[in-house]
Amino acid sequence: MGHLRRPRAGAPRLGRGRPLTAPAAAGPLVRLLGDKLGDATSELWTDEDTVEVQVPGDKIVDTLRTLRDDPDFGFFFLADAAAVDYGVGERFEVVYHLYSDKHPTWLRVRVPVDRENPLTPTVTGLWEGAMFHEREMYDMMGIVFEGNRDLRRIYMSPDYRSFPQRKDFLLPDDAADSPAAGNMPLERPETWDLTRLQDAAAHRDEPGGPV
Amino acid sequence: MTTTRKRPGAEKAPAKPTPKRASTRRKAAPADDEPRIRDPLELEAALEAAPGDESLRPETTRPEFYGFDIVPPPDRPPQTEREREVYTLGDGEMLVNMGPQHPSTHGVMRLVLKVRGEVVIDLDPVLGYLHRGIEKLCENATYTTVLTYVDPMDYMSAMHNEHAPALAFEKLYGIKAPRRAEYIRALVVELNRVFSHGLMMGFLALDLGGLTPILYGFINRDQVVDLLSSISGQRMLFNFFRVGGVNFDVNDEFLSRLGKWRAGVLDTIEMNEKILTENEIFGARTKGLGVLTAKDAISLGVTGPNLRASGVPFDVRKAHPYPPYPELEFDVITQQGGDTYARYMQRVAELKQSIHLIDQIVDRMPHGPVQAQVPGIIRPKPGRAYAAIESPRGLYSVYAISDGGPNPYRFRMRDPSFITLQVMPKLMPGHLIADTMAVMASLDPIMGGVDK
Secondary structure (H helix, E strand, C coil): CCCCCCCCCCCCCCCCCCCCCCCHHHHHHHHHHHHHHCCCCEEEEEECCEEEEECCHHHHHHHHHHHHHCCCCCCCEEEEEEEEECCCCCEEEEEEEEECCCCCCEEEEEEEEECCCCEEECCCCCCCCHHHHHHHHHHHHCCEEECCCCCCCCCCCCCCCCCCCCCCCCCHHHHHHCCCCCCCCCCCHHHHCCHHHHHHHHHHHCCCCCC | CCCCCCCCCCCCCCCCCCCHHHHHHCCCCCCCCCCCCCCHHHHHHHHHHCCCCHHHCCCCCCCCECCEEECCCCCCCCCCHHHHHHHCCCCCEEEEEECCCCHHHCCCCEEEEEEECCEEEEEEEECCCCCCCHHHHHHCCCHHHHHHHCCCCCCCCHHHHHHHHHHHHHHHHCCCCCHHHHHHHHHHHHHHHHHHHHHHHHHHHHHCCCCHHHHHHHHHHHHHHHHHHHHHCCCCCCCCEECCEECCCCCHHHHHHHHHHHHHHHHHHHHHHHHHCCCHHHHHHHCCCCCCCHHHHHHCCCCCHHHHCCCCCCCHHHHCCCCCHHHCCCCCCCCCCCCHHHHHHHHHHHHHHHHHHHHHHHHHCCCCCCECCCCCCCCCCCEEEEEEEEECCEEEEEEEEECCCCCCCEEEEECHHHHHHHHHHHHCCCCEHHHHHHHHHHHCCCHHHHHC
C-alpha cells in the first residue's frame, strides 16, 4: 500500500485561521456600490472572491435591475438564487449570486424575508431563469414570490403540505433527540398553509379574481 | 382447414369438471360479453371466416403508443396562470406524457407535451421523481460526510460534484489544498469531463436512432472509469475529494493505465465523429433544430457547453478561475449556431480540449503532499462561502453557511442541468415530438442532478 500517501509531518497548514481580507480587485466594485446604490445596500462584507451586500425586500427588484443594466456594474448573469432559513423566530433570507464580466468577484445580494409572512417580489421579470429557482424556494422553504406566474411545487407533489428545508422540519433522526420526540410533527398544515398569501398575491396582480 | 385454433370462449366448456390443478394454473376465460382485445392471429382467422365484417375489429377508443400515454388534464383547478395555459386544450390538441420512464429523458422525468397532431404546441416538465433531499441530508451531516452525499447527484460527473463542496468548505475553514492535490483534482475532473461528453455524443445519436456511437462512448467511459477506480477505489461514485486535498496520490497503476488510455482515446472519439459529424442524416436531423439565442440563454440561466454553443464565452474556469486552471493554457471554445448540431460540436471540441488539458496537467504536476492537515471533525468559524466550478453541464456552485458547528448550517447546490431544463418550453413549440428527444439529448441534463 505504498501509494496510500497520507499527509506527512511537513504538510503545510496553509492559511489556517487567516483573517478574511478584502481583495484589492474588489475595491472598484465596493466604491461603485457606495456611489450608486448607497441608500439601498447595507452590511457590506467581502471575502477573497465575493462582495456581499444586503438589500431590503421592497428595493430588491430595482437594485437588481440597476446591477444588471448599468454598464458600470454589468451583472448580467444570475448565477444562483437560494433561500436560507435562520430558524424559528428569526428570518428567511433569499440570496442572489450575480456574475459580471467587468468585475473579478461574485456579487452576493442578501434579501431578508419575514418568516411569519414570507412574501418577497419575484425577479423573473429580470431573468426568466429565476423561475425554477423560485419554484424550488417555494417548494422547499415556502417563500411566496409575488408576481411569479408559475409558483407551483417543483419537486414534491402538488398536494404536499409542508416545506422540507425549513429548520423546524426535523429529520426522523433529529426528532428522536428533540423535545417533541414521538410526536413526529413533520407536517403541520395549520402553520404551513400559505394559500391565504397566494390568494392575496393573486388578487393583487389580477383584478379579475383569484387564479 | 383440418385443425382449428383453440379459442377460449369460442367452444363450449367441457361438460365434466376440469381438474382443480389445471384450473388454478390457467387464467379464467373471459365471459363472452366482456370486451377484450383479440389477439392478432385470432382476429385474422375470424376475418377470414367472415370477410368484410368490420365489427370484428376492436374498437380503438383509447389509442395507446409505446412510450407515450395520453393524459387527461389534472382533475383539480390549475394553481397558476402558466399551469392553466399548458393544461387548457384548444381544438385538436391533446396532452401526451413523455416519460417518466422514457429512455430519452435520461433519468426519471416526465414531459407533458401539448401536441396538435405531431407538432408540439407547449410543454411542461414535471420533476421530482428522483428527489432525495440531498441538501437537507447534507445539512445534517459533517463536512467530511457531505462529500459522500453529493456523489450520486449528477452521476455522470461525480468528481465535479465533490469539487465545488470541497472548495467551499476549504474557503469556510480558511485552508488551501496543496498544489499537487489541486493538480490531481484537475486531472480527475478533466477525465470525468471526457467520459461525460463522450457519452453525450452517444446518447444524442441513440435518441436519433443510431445505436453504434453509444457503444463507442461506453468503451471510452469504461476505460476512464477503470482509470479513476485505480486511483479512487470506486467505479462510479468516487468519493475521492477531501476537505483540504484528495484521498490518494496518483499511483503506478493509474499512471500506466493513463498512458495506455491516452494513446488510444482519440480512436473511439474519432470513430464516433466519423459516424456523426459528417453524417447527412445526423446533420439533417440536428442542424437548425432548437436554436437557442445568446440573449435567451443568458436570461434563462443556461451555462456550460449549451451557453457556449450559443456564442457566449462564459466558462467558470476562465471567468472565476480556481486553481490550477490559471496555470494551464486553454481557450474558451464557442460555436455560433446555437442549435442542436452546434451543441454537439461544442461537446466534441471540449472533449479534445480536456484531453489537451490532461496532457498539460500530467506534464506540470508538482511534487509534494496531497492532503493538508485537517482534524477529523471540522468546525469552521461562522461564515459564508460560495464556490463555483465548471461541470460538464455548466456552472455548478455551492453556497455553504457555517454556524460554528460540525455540520453546515445551510448547504445549497446549484445544479446546471436543473436550470437548463427551463429552455425546453422555449425551444420546442413548432417542432415535432421526435425532435423533442434530440433537443433533450443535446442539452444533456442528468436527472440525478436535476432532482437533487
